[in-house]
Amino acid sequence: MRVLTINPGSSSLKLSLLDPDGTLLAEESGPGGAVASLVAGLPRPDAVGIRFVHGGTAFTEPSVVDEKVRRRLRDLADLAPLHQPASLRALEEATQALPDIPIVACFDTAFHATLPEAAATYALPAAWRERFGLRRYGFHGLSFSYAARRAGELLGGVPPRMLICHLGSGASLCAVADGVSVDTTMGFTPLEGLVMGTRPGSIDPGIPMWLIKHGMAPPDIERGLERESGLRGLTGTPDMREIRKRAEARDVPALAALDVYHHRLRACAAAMAASLGGLDALVFTGGVGEHDTAVRERLGADLAFLGVRVDTARNAAASGDTDITAPGAAARTLVIRAREDLEIATGVRRALA
Structure with a gap:
Protein backbone atom coordinates (compact mmCIF):
# COMPACT_ATOMS: atom_id res chain seq x y z
CA MET A 1 0.00 0.00 0.00
CA ARG A 2 1.42 3.35 -1.07
CA VAL A 3 0.64 5.93 1.64
CA LEU A 4 0.62 9.71 1.35
CA THR A 5 1.28 11.34 4.73
CA ILE A 6 0.23 14.93 5.42
CA ASN A 7 1.84 16.72 8.35
CA PRO A 8 0.26 20.17 8.80
CA GLY A 9 2.03 22.82 10.84
CA SER A 10 0.42 26.01 12.07
CA SER A 11 1.40 27.74 8.79
CA SER A 12 3.02 25.07 6.60
CA LEU A 13 2.53 21.61 5.16
CA LYS A 14 4.79 18.64 4.56
CA LEU A 15 3.68 15.75 2.33
CA SER A 16 5.55 12.44 1.97
CA LEU A 17 4.72 9.50 -0.29
CA LEU A 18 5.97 6.17 1.10
CA ASP A 19 5.99 2.75 -0.48
CA PRO A 20 5.06 -0.39 1.56
CA ASP A 21 8.58 -0.89 2.94
CA GLY A 22 8.84 2.74 4.09
CA THR A 23 10.98 4.01 1.22
CA LEU A 24 10.38 7.69 0.57
CA LEU A 25 9.16 7.96 -3.02
CA ALA A 26 8.50 11.70 -3.11
CA GLU A 27 7.94 14.64 -0.84
CA GLU A 28 6.56 18.15 -1.13
CA SER A 29 6.23 21.08 1.24
CA GLY A 30 4.44 24.38 1.04
CA PRO A 31 2.23 26.89 2.84
CA GLY A 32 -0.94 25.95 4.68
CA GLY A 33 -3.89 25.52 2.37
CA ALA A 34 -1.83 24.11 -0.49
CA VAL A 35 -2.76 20.41 -0.24
CA ALA A 36 -4.43 20.27 -3.67
CA SER A 37 -1.52 21.85 -5.53
CA LEU A 38 1.06 19.72 -3.70
CA VAL A 39 -0.88 16.49 -4.30
CA ALA A 40 -1.03 17.30 -8.00
CA GLY A 41 2.74 16.99 -8.19
CA LEU A 42 2.87 13.52 -6.62
CA PRO A 43 2.05 9.99 -7.86
CA ARG A 44 -1.39 8.76 -6.82
CA PRO A 45 -1.48 7.10 -3.38
CA ASP A 46 -3.55 4.15 -2.18
CA ALA A 47 -4.33 5.81 1.15
CA VAL A 48 -3.76 9.08 3.00
CA GLY A 49 -2.71 9.65 6.61
CA ILE A 50 -3.06 13.05 8.30
CA ARG A 51 -1.44 14.08 11.57
CA PHE A 52 -3.80 15.49 14.19
CA VAL A 53 -2.29 16.94 17.33
CA HIS A 54 -5.28 16.27 19.60
CA GLY A 55 -7.41 13.15 19.76
CA GLY A 56 -8.87 13.72 23.21
CA THR A 57 -10.14 10.58 24.94
CA ALA A 58 -12.12 9.58 21.84
CA PHE A 59 -9.15 8.66 19.64
CA THR A 60 -6.41 6.43 21.02
CA GLU A 61 -5.69 4.64 17.73
CA PRO A 62 -5.47 5.77 14.08
CA SER A 63 -9.04 6.17 12.80
CA VAL A 64 -10.51 5.93 9.31
CA VAL A 65 -12.22 9.25 8.65
CA ASP A 66 -15.99 9.28 8.15
CA GLU A 67 -18.55 11.98 8.93
CA LYS A 68 -18.82 10.98 12.59
CA VAL A 69 -15.02 11.18 12.99
CA ARG A 70 -14.99 14.58 11.25
CA ARG A 71 -17.53 15.98 13.73
CA ARG A 72 -15.55 14.75 16.73
CA LEU A 73 -12.33 16.19 15.31
CA ARG A 74 -13.97 19.59 14.92
CA ASP A 75 -15.08 19.47 18.56
CA LEU A 76 -11.41 19.18 19.63
CA ALA A 77 -10.23 22.22 17.67
CA ASP A 78 -10.13 24.65 20.60
CA LEU A 79 -7.76 22.39 22.57
CA ALA A 80 -4.93 22.91 20.07
CA PRO A 81 -5.70 26.21 18.32
CA LEU A 82 -2.32 26.46 16.59
CA HIS A 83 -2.53 23.02 15.00
CA GLN A 84 -5.96 21.38 14.96
CA PRO A 85 -7.59 23.87 12.55
CA ALA A 86 -4.69 23.36 10.12
CA SER A 87 -5.21 19.58 10.21
CA LEU A 88 -8.96 19.99 9.67
CA ARG A 89 -8.28 22.21 6.68
CA ALA A 90 -5.82 19.68 5.29
CA LEU A 91 -8.44 16.96 5.74
CA GLU A 92 -11.02 18.88 3.73
CA GLU A 93 -8.53 19.70 0.99
CA ALA A 94 -7.31 16.09 0.77
CA THR A 95 -10.91 14.85 0.56
CA GLN A 96 -11.57 17.18 -2.36
CA ALA A 97 -8.29 16.39 -4.14
CA LEU A 98 -8.52 12.61 -3.63
CA PRO A 99 -12.25 11.90 -3.21
CA ASP A 100 -12.06 8.13 -3.64
CA ILE A 101 -8.98 7.51 -1.47
CA PRO A 102 -9.39 6.39 2.18
CA ILE A 103 -8.10 8.89 4.73
CA VAL A 104 -6.87 7.97 8.21
CA ALA A 105 -6.42 10.43 11.08
CA CYS A 106 -3.33 9.73 13.22
CA PHE A 107 -3.00 11.35 16.63
CA ASP A 108 -0.14 12.80 18.65
CA THR A 109 -2.05 12.13 21.87
CA ALA A 110 -2.55 8.40 21.18
CA PHE A 111 0.93 7.29 22.33
CA HIS A 112 0.15 8.73 25.76
CA ALA A 113 -3.07 6.77 26.27
CA THR A 114 -0.95 4.50 28.50
CA LEU A 115 -0.23 7.24 31.05
CA PRO A 116 -1.05 5.98 34.55
CA GLU A 117 -3.81 7.85 36.36
CA ALA A 118 -1.31 9.48 38.71
CA ALA A 119 0.46 11.07 35.74
CA ALA A 120 -2.71 11.95 33.81
CA THR A 121 -4.84 13.44 36.59
CA TYR A 122 -5.00 17.14 37.50
CA ALA A 123 -5.88 17.92 41.12
CA LEU A 124 -9.01 19.83 40.10
CA PRO A 125 -12.64 19.53 41.27
CA ALA A 126 -14.14 16.23 40.16
CA ALA A 127 -17.11 18.00 38.57
CA TRP A 128 -14.75 19.94 36.27
CA ARG A 129 -12.74 16.88 35.34
CA GLU A 130 -15.82 14.84 34.55
CA ARG A 131 -17.75 17.53 32.69
CA PHE A 132 -14.92 18.88 30.55
CA GLY A 133 -12.53 15.93 30.30
CA LEU A 134 -9.77 17.87 32.05
CA ARG A 135 -6.72 15.63 32.19
CA ARG A 136 -3.17 15.44 30.88
CA TYR A 137 -3.14 14.10 27.32
CA GLY A 138 0.46 14.66 26.15
CA PHE A 139 1.56 15.43 22.60
CA HIS A 140 4.31 14.71 20.03
CA GLY A 141 3.26 11.07 20.34
CA LEU A 142 3.94 10.19 16.70
CA SER A 143 7.52 11.42 17.11
CA PHE A 144 7.97 9.66 20.45
CA SER A 145 6.56 6.39 19.16
CA TYR A 146 8.90 6.35 16.17
CA ALA A 147 11.94 7.40 18.21
CA ALA A 148 11.30 4.69 20.80
CA ARG A 149 11.07 2.00 18.14
CA ARG A 150 14.10 3.31 16.25
CA ALA A 151 16.16 3.47 19.46
CA GLY A 152 15.33 -0.18 20.02
CA GLU A 153 16.64 -1.01 16.55
CA LEU A 154 19.88 0.90 17.12
CA LEU A 155 20.49 -0.55 20.59
Whole structure:
Protein backbone atom coordinates (compact mmCIF):
# COMPACT_ATOMS: atom_id res chain seq x y z
CA MET A 1 0.00 0.00 0.00
CA ARG A 2 1.42 3.35 -1.07
CA VAL A 3 0.64 5.93 1.64
CA LEU A 4 0.62 9.71 1.35
CA THR A 5 1.28 11.34 4.73
CA ILE A 6 0.23 14.93 5.42
CA ASN A 7 1.84 16.72 8.35
CA PRO A 8 0.26 20.17 8.80
CA GLY A 9 2.03 22.82 10.84
CA SER A 10 0.42 26.01 12.07
CA SER A 11 1.40 27.74 8.79
CA SER A 12 3.02 25.07 6.60
CA LEU A 13 2.53 21.61 5.16
CA LYS A 14 4.79 18.64 4.56
CA LEU A 15 3.68 15.75 2.33
CA SER A 16 5.55 12.44 1.97
CA LEU A 17 4.72 9.50 -0.29
CA LEU A 18 5.97 6.17 1.10
CA ASP A 19 5.99 2.75 -0.48
CA PRO A 20 5.06 -0.39 1.56
CA ASP A 21 8.58 -0.89 2.94
CA GLY A 22 8.84 2.74 4.09
CA THR A 23 10.98 4.01 1.22
CA LEU A 24 10.38 7.69 0.57
CA LEU A 25 9.16 7.96 -3.02
CA ALA A 26 8.50 11.70 -3.11
CA GLU A 27 7.94 14.64 -0.84
CA GLU A 28 6.56 18.15 -1.13
CA SER A 29 6.23 21.08 1.24
CA GLY A 30 4.44 24.38 1.04
CA PRO A 31 2.23 26.89 2.84
CA GLY A 32 -0.94 25.95 4.68
CA GLY A 33 -3.89 25.52 2.37
CA ALA A 34 -1.83 24.11 -0.49
CA VAL A 35 -2.76 20.41 -0.24
CA ALA A 36 -4.43 20.27 -3.67
CA SER A 37 -1.52 21.85 -5.53
CA LEU A 38 1.06 19.72 -3.70
CA VAL A 39 -0.88 16.49 -4.30
CA ALA A 40 -1.03 17.30 -8.00
CA GLY A 41 2.74 16.99 -8.19
CA LEU A 42 2.87 13.52 -6.62
CA PRO A 43 2.05 9.99 -7.86
CA ARG A 44 -1.39 8.76 -6.82
CA PRO A 45 -1.48 7.10 -3.38
CA ASP A 46 -3.55 4.15 -2.18
CA ALA A 47 -4.33 5.81 1.15
CA VAL A 48 -3.76 9.08 3.00
CA GLY A 49 -2.71 9.65 6.61
CA ILE A 50 -3.06 13.05 8.30
CA ARG A 51 -1.44 14.08 11.57
CA PHE A 52 -3.80 15.49 14.19
CA VAL A 53 -2.29 16.94 17.33
CA HIS A 54 -5.28 16.27 19.60
CA GLY A 55 -7.41 13.15 19.76
CA GLY A 56 -8.87 13.72 23.21
CA THR A 57 -10.14 10.58 24.94
CA ALA A 58 -12.12 9.58 21.84
CA PHE A 59 -9.15 8.66 19.64
CA THR A 60 -6.41 6.43 21.02
CA GLU A 61 -5.69 4.64 17.73
CA PRO A 62 -5.47 5.77 14.08
CA SER A 63 -9.04 6.17 12.80
CA VAL A 64 -10.51 5.93 9.31
CA VAL A 65 -12.22 9.25 8.65
CA ASP A 66 -15.99 9.28 8.15
CA GLU A 67 -18.55 11.98 8.93
CA LYS A 68 -18.82 10.98 12.59
CA VAL A 69 -15.02 11.18 12.99
CA ARG A 70 -14.99 14.58 11.25
CA ARG A 71 -17.53 15.98 13.73
CA ARG A 72 -15.55 14.75 16.73
CA LEU A 73 -12.33 16.19 15.31
CA ARG A 74 -13.97 19.59 14.92
CA ASP A 75 -15.08 19.47 18.56
CA LEU A 76 -11.41 19.18 19.63
CA ALA A 77 -10.23 22.22 17.67
CA ASP A 78 -10.13 24.65 20.60
CA LEU A 79 -7.76 22.39 22.57
CA ALA A 80 -4.93 22.91 20.07
CA PRO A 81 -5.70 26.21 18.32
CA LEU A 82 -2.32 26.46 16.59
CA HIS A 83 -2.53 23.02 15.00
CA GLN A 84 -5.96 21.38 14.96
CA PRO A 85 -7.59 23.87 12.55
CA ALA A 86 -4.69 23.36 10.12
CA SER A 87 -5.21 19.58 10.21
CA LEU A 88 -8.96 19.99 9.67
CA ARG A 89 -8.28 22.21 6.68
CA ALA A 90 -5.82 19.68 5.29
CA LEU A 91 -8.44 16.96 5.74
CA GLU A 92 -11.02 18.88 3.73
CA GLU A 93 -8.53 19.70 0.99
CA ALA A 94 -7.31 16.09 0.77
CA THR A 95 -10.91 14.85 0.56
CA GLN A 96 -11.57 17.18 -2.36
CA ALA A 97 -8.29 16.39 -4.14
CA LEU A 98 -8.52 12.61 -3.63
CA PRO A 99 -12.25 11.90 -3.21
CA ASP A 100 -12.06 8.13 -3.64
CA ILE A 101 -8.98 7.51 -1.47
CA PRO A 102 -9.39 6.39 2.18
CA ILE A 103 -8.10 8.89 4.73
CA VAL A 104 -6.87 7.97 8.21
CA ALA A 105 -6.42 10.43 11.08
CA CYS A 106 -3.33 9.73 13.22
CA PHE A 107 -3.00 11.35 16.63
CA ASP A 108 -0.14 12.80 18.65
CA THR A 109 -2.05 12.13 21.87
CA ALA A 110 -2.55 8.40 21.18
CA PHE A 111 0.93 7.29 22.33
CA HIS A 112 0.15 8.73 25.76
CA ALA A 113 -3.07 6.77 26.27
CA THR A 114 -0.95 4.50 28.50
CA LEU A 115 -0.23 7.24 31.05
CA PRO A 116 -1.05 5.98 34.55
CA GLU A 117 -3.81 7.85 36.36
CA ALA A 118 -1.31 9.48 38.71
CA ALA A 119 0.46 11.07 35.74
CA ALA A 120 -2.71 11.95 33.81
CA THR A 121 -4.84 13.44 36.59
CA TYR A 122 -5.00 17.14 37.50
CA ALA A 123 -5.88 17.92 41.12
CA LEU A 124 -9.01 19.83 40.10
CA PRO A 125 -12.64 19.53 41.27
CA ALA A 126 -14.14 16.23 40.16
CA ALA A 127 -17.11 18.00 38.57
CA TRP A 128 -14.75 19.94 36.27
CA ARG A 129 -12.74 16.88 35.34
CA GLU A 130 -15.82 14.84 34.55
CA ARG A 131 -17.75 17.53 32.69
CA PHE A 132 -14.92 18.88 30.55
CA GLY A 133 -12.53 15.93 30.30
CA LEU A 134 -9.77 17.87 32.05
CA ARG A 135 -6.72 15.63 32.19
CA ARG A 136 -3.17 15.44 30.88
CA TYR A 137 -3.14 14.10 27.32
CA GLY A 138 0.46 14.66 26.15
CA PHE A 139 1.56 15.43 22.60
CA HIS A 140 4.31 14.71 20.03
CA GLY A 141 3.26 11.07 20.34
CA LEU A 142 3.94 10.19 16.70
CA SER A 143 7.52 11.42 17.11
CA PHE A 144 7.97 9.66 20.45
CA SER A 145 6.56 6.39 19.16
CA TYR A 146 8.90 6.35 16.17
CA ALA A 147 11.94 7.40 18.21
CA ALA A 148 11.30 4.69 20.80
CA ARG A 149 11.07 2.00 18.14
CA ARG A 150 14.10 3.31 16.25
CA ALA A 151 16.16 3.47 19.46
CA GLY A 152 15.33 -0.18 20.02
CA GLU A 153 16.64 -1.01 16.55
CA LEU A 154 19.88 0.90 17.12
CA LEU A 155 20.49 -0.55 20.59
CA GLY A 156 19.36 -4.12 19.95
CA GLY A 157 16.25 -3.76 22.09
CA VAL A 158 14.11 -1.00 23.56
CA PRO A 159 15.83 0.31 26.73
CA PRO A 160 13.76 -0.27 29.88
CA ARG A 161 14.08 3.37 30.98
CA MET A 162 14.28 5.88 28.14
CA LEU A 163 13.89 9.66 28.12
CA ILE A 164 13.00 11.07 24.68
CA CYS A 165 13.44 14.80 24.06
CA HIS A 166 11.43 16.19 21.15
CA LEU A 167 12.92 19.66 20.90
CA GLY A 168 11.77 22.04 18.20
CA SER A 169 9.57 25.11 17.99
CA GLY A 170 7.18 23.01 20.03
CA ALA A 171 8.95 20.86 22.61
CA SER A 172 8.18 18.14 25.10
CA LEU A 173 9.77 15.22 26.90
CA CYS A 174 8.47 11.69 27.36
CA ALA A 175 9.39 9.04 29.91
CA VAL A 176 9.19 5.68 28.13
CA ALA A 177 9.25 2.49 30.19
CA ASP A 178 9.69 -0.70 28.14
CA GLY A 179 8.38 1.12 25.06
CA VAL A 180 5.32 2.62 26.81
CA SER A 181 4.68 6.27 27.70
CA VAL A 182 4.43 6.68 31.49
CA ASP A 183 4.94 10.44 31.84
CA THR A 184 5.30 13.51 29.63
CA THR A 185 5.68 17.26 30.01
CA MET A 186 2.74 18.53 27.93
CA GLY A 187 -0.75 18.19 29.38
CA PHE A 188 -4.32 19.21 28.52
CA THR A 189 -3.03 21.44 25.69
CA PRO A 190 0.39 21.85 24.04
CA LEU A 191 1.15 24.83 26.33
CA GLU A 192 2.41 22.93 29.38
CA GLY A 193 6.00 21.92 30.13
CA LEU A 194 9.15 23.21 28.46
CA VAL A 195 9.96 26.71 27.23
CA MET A 196 9.23 26.65 23.47
CA GLY A 197 9.59 28.88 20.44
CA THR A 198 6.44 30.94 21.05
CA ARG A 199 4.85 29.17 24.06
CA PRO A 200 5.88 29.68 27.69
CA GLY A 201 5.55 26.13 28.93
CA SER A 202 4.33 25.72 32.52
CA ILE A 203 3.38 28.95 34.27
CA ASP A 204 1.54 29.80 37.45
CA PRO A 205 -2.16 29.23 36.55
CA GLY A 206 -2.95 32.38 38.50
CA ILE A 207 -1.26 34.56 35.88
CA PRO A 208 -4.05 34.40 33.24
CA MET A 209 -6.66 34.96 35.97
CA TRP A 210 -4.74 37.98 37.27
CA LEU A 211 -4.47 39.42 33.76
CA ILE A 212 -8.21 38.99 33.19
CA LYS A 213 -8.97 40.77 36.47
CA HIS A 214 -6.71 43.61 35.36
CA GLY A 215 -8.52 44.14 32.07
CA MET A 216 -6.95 41.83 29.49
CA ALA A 217 -9.37 39.97 27.24
CA PRO A 218 -9.10 36.13 27.13
CA PRO A 219 -8.46 36.10 23.33
CA ASP A 220 -5.52 38.46 23.83
CA ILE A 221 -4.14 36.28 26.61
CA GLU A 222 -4.55 33.18 24.48
CA ARG A 223 -2.71 34.82 21.59
CA GLY A 224 0.06 35.93 23.92
CA LEU A 225 0.50 32.44 25.35
CA GLU A 226 0.34 30.67 22.00
CA ARG A 227 2.28 33.06 19.75
CA GLU A 228 4.19 35.71 21.72
CA SER A 229 5.77 33.89 24.66
CA GLY A 230 8.61 31.40 25.02
CA LEU A 231 11.86 32.29 23.27
CA ARG A 232 10.05 34.97 21.27
CA GLY A 233 8.86 36.62 24.47
CA LEU A 234 12.38 36.54 25.90
CA THR A 235 14.35 37.66 22.84
CA GLY A 236 11.96 38.81 20.12
CA THR A 237 12.64 35.72 17.97
CA PRO A 238 11.56 32.06 18.30
CA ASP A 239 14.52 30.86 16.18
CA MET A 240 17.09 29.02 18.31
CA ARG A 241 19.73 29.46 15.58
CA GLU A 242 19.38 33.24 15.73
CA ILE A 243 19.49 33.18 19.52
CA ARG A 244 22.71 31.14 19.37
CA LYS A 245 24.29 33.73 17.09
CA ARG A 246 23.30 36.53 19.43
CA ALA A 247 24.57 34.60 22.45
CA GLU A 248 27.95 34.12 20.77
CA ALA A 249 28.09 37.91 20.44
CA ARG A 250 27.38 38.13 24.20
CA ASP A 251 23.88 39.54 23.72
CA VAL A 252 22.46 39.67 27.26
CA PRO A 253 18.79 38.79 26.47
CA ALA A 254 19.92 35.84 24.34
CA LEU A 255 22.21 34.51 27.07
CA ALA A 256 19.45 34.93 29.66
CA ALA A 257 16.93 33.17 27.38
CA LEU A 258 19.23 30.16 27.01
CA ASP A 259 19.59 29.96 30.77
CA VAL A 260 15.80 30.03 31.20
CA TYR A 261 15.38 27.42 28.44
CA HIS A 262 17.94 25.06 29.97
CA HIS A 263 16.76 25.57 33.54
CA ARG A 264 13.31 24.28 32.58
CA LEU A 265 14.73 21.56 30.31
CA ARG A 266 17.01 20.24 33.07
CA ALA A 267 14.26 20.27 35.68
CA CYS A 268 11.72 18.53 33.45
CA ALA A 269 14.27 15.95 32.28
CA ALA A 270 15.12 15.09 35.88
CA ALA A 271 11.42 14.76 36.68
CA MET A 272 10.92 12.36 33.77
CA ALA A 273 13.91 10.30 34.92
CA ALA A 274 12.40 10.19 38.41
CA SER A 275 9.19 8.80 36.93
CA LEU A 276 11.29 6.04 35.38
CA GLY A 277 13.36 5.37 38.50
CA GLY A 278 16.60 6.01 36.61
CA LEU A 279 17.84 6.24 33.06
CA ASP A 280 19.18 3.77 30.50
CA ALA A 281 18.95 5.94 27.38
CA LEU A 282 18.57 9.60 26.44
CA VAL A 283 17.23 10.35 22.94
CA PHE A 284 17.19 13.69 21.10
CA THR A 285 14.86 14.32 18.16
CA GLY A 286 13.07 17.28 16.53
CA GLY A 287 14.63 20.27 14.78
CA VAL A 288 16.59 21.59 17.76
CA GLY A 289 17.27 18.13 19.18
CA GLU A 290 18.75 16.92 15.91
CA HIS A 291 20.76 20.00 14.92
CA ASP A 292 21.77 21.96 18.03
CA THR A 293 24.96 20.40 19.40
CA ALA A 294 25.08 22.85 22.31
CA VAL A 295 21.62 21.86 23.61
CA ARG A 296 22.65 18.20 23.60
CA GLU A 297 26.02 18.92 25.23
CA ARG A 298 24.52 21.05 27.97
CA LEU A 299 21.67 18.68 28.85
CA GLY A 300 24.09 15.76 28.82
CA ALA A 301 26.26 17.58 31.37
CA ASP A 302 23.18 18.48 33.43
CA LEU A 303 22.19 14.79 33.59
CA ALA A 304 25.65 13.47 34.42
CA PHE A 305 24.32 12.41 37.84
CA LEU A 306 22.08 9.93 35.97
CA GLY A 307 24.99 8.36 34.09
CA VAL A 308 24.75 10.47 30.92
CA ARG A 309 28.00 11.44 29.20
CA VAL A 310 28.06 12.90 25.69
CA ASP A 311 31.12 12.39 23.49
CA THR A 312 32.08 15.87 22.27
CA ALA A 313 33.49 14.75 18.91
CA ARG A 314 30.59 12.41 18.13
CA ASN A 315 28.12 15.09 19.14
CA ALA A 316 29.72 17.70 16.88
CA ALA A 317 29.74 15.29 13.92
CA ALA A 318 26.25 13.86 14.48
CA SER A 319 24.18 13.45 11.33
CA GLY A 320 21.03 11.41 10.99
CA ASP A 321 20.59 8.57 13.48
CA THR A 322 23.74 8.65 15.62
CA ASP A 323 25.06 7.29 18.91
CA ILE A 324 26.86 10.14 20.70
CA THR A 325 27.56 8.27 23.95
CA ALA A 326 30.95 8.86 25.55
CA PRO A 327 32.97 5.71 26.36
CA GLY A 328 32.15 4.32 29.77
CA ALA A 329 28.83 6.14 30.18
CA ALA A 330 26.16 4.25 32.10
CA ALA A 331 23.33 5.61 29.91
CA ARG A 332 23.33 5.65 26.12
CA THR A 333 22.68 8.93 24.27
CA LEU A 334 21.25 8.93 20.76
CA VAL A 335 20.25 11.45 18.13
CA ILE A 336 17.35 10.18 16.00
CA ARG A 337 15.90 11.95 13.00
CA ALA A 338 12.21 12.71 13.45
CA ARG A 339 10.18 10.57 11.03
CA GLU A 340 6.55 11.19 11.87
CA ASP A 341 5.75 10.28 8.27
CA LEU A 342 6.84 6.68 8.84
CA GLU A 343 4.77 6.49 12.03
CA ILE A 344 1.72 7.90 10.25
CA ALA A 345 2.10 5.40 7.41
CA THR A 346 2.35 2.54 9.90
CA GLY A 347 -0.85 3.76 11.57
CA VAL A 348 -2.66 4.03 8.23
CA ARG A 349 -1.84 0.45 7.30
CA ARG A 350 -2.90 -0.79 10.73
CA ALA A 351 -6.23 1.07 10.53
CA LEU A 352 -7.00 -0.21 7.03
CA ALA A 353 -5.81 -3.79 7.56
